Amino acid sequence: MDVKEIKLLLKLMDEHGLTEFVLERADEKLMLKREGRGAAPAPALVSLPAHAYAAPAAAAAPAPLPVAAPVEAKEDDTLRAITSPMVGTYYAAPSPDSEPYAHVGGHVGPDTVVCIIEAMKIMNEIKAELNGTIAQVCVKSGQPVEFGQVLFKVRVS
Numbered sequence: 445m446d447v448k449e450i451k452l453l454l455k456l457m458d459e460h461g462l463t464e465f466v467l468e469r470a471d472e473k474l475m476l477k478r479e480g481r482g483a484a485p486a487p488a489l490v491s492l493p494a495h496a497y498a499a500p501a502a503a504a505a506p507a508p509l510p511v512a513a514p515v516e517a518k519e520d521d522t523l524r525a526i527t528s529p530m531v532g533t534y535y536a537a538p539s540p541d542s543e544p545y546a547h548v549g550g551h552v553g554p555d556t557v558v559c560i561i562e563a564m565k566i567m568n569e570i571k572a573e574l575n576g577t578i579a580q581v582c583v584k585s586g587q588p589v590e591f592g593q594v595l596f597k598v599r600v601s
Contacts, residue, residue, distance in 0.1 A: 548581060
C-alpha cells in the first residue's frame with residue numbers, strides 16, 4: 445500500500461467520522477486510529493506484514509505538533525507546505541554520507557523525492573507532489589515527525 449492510498453483512507457475516515465479503520469490482506473495489516481473528533485488529526489499508523497511485528501503499545505498522549513515559523517500572507521502567498529503523511533523518523537538523504545534529496549533553492553516537481561520517512565523499519569520515499577522551489581526545510585535529519593507536520597515550504601511556480 446502506498447502513501448497516496450493511505451492519505452485517501454485518512455480523508456475518507458475524516459469525511460465519515462470514523463475513529464478506527466482496519467484493513468487486512470494476505471500478508472499485510474493496516475490499522476488507522478484517530479483520537480476523538482475534537483482532537484488534532486494524529487492517527488497511529490501500522491502497515492507491515494502481519495507475521496513480522498507486533499503493534500507498538502499506545503503512547504499516553506500525542507505530543508502537540510511543532511509549529512513552523514509563521515509566513516506573512518501579505519508578503520508571499522505562493523508558499524505551500526509539504527507535510528508528513530505519517531509518523532516516523534525524517535531523513536534528508538538516502539544515507540548519512542549522501543547529499544540531501546532537497547535543499548533550499550532546489551527545484552522540485554510532483555514526482556521529486558524530497559526525503560525519506562522511516563516508519564516501522566520501512567523506508568518511505570516522500571514526493572513533493574507540486575512544482576516549485578524549496579524555500580525552507582523545517583526539520584533536521586534524524587528528527588521524529590508527526591502526521592501532518594510541515595517538512596518543507598515550497599514557493600510554487
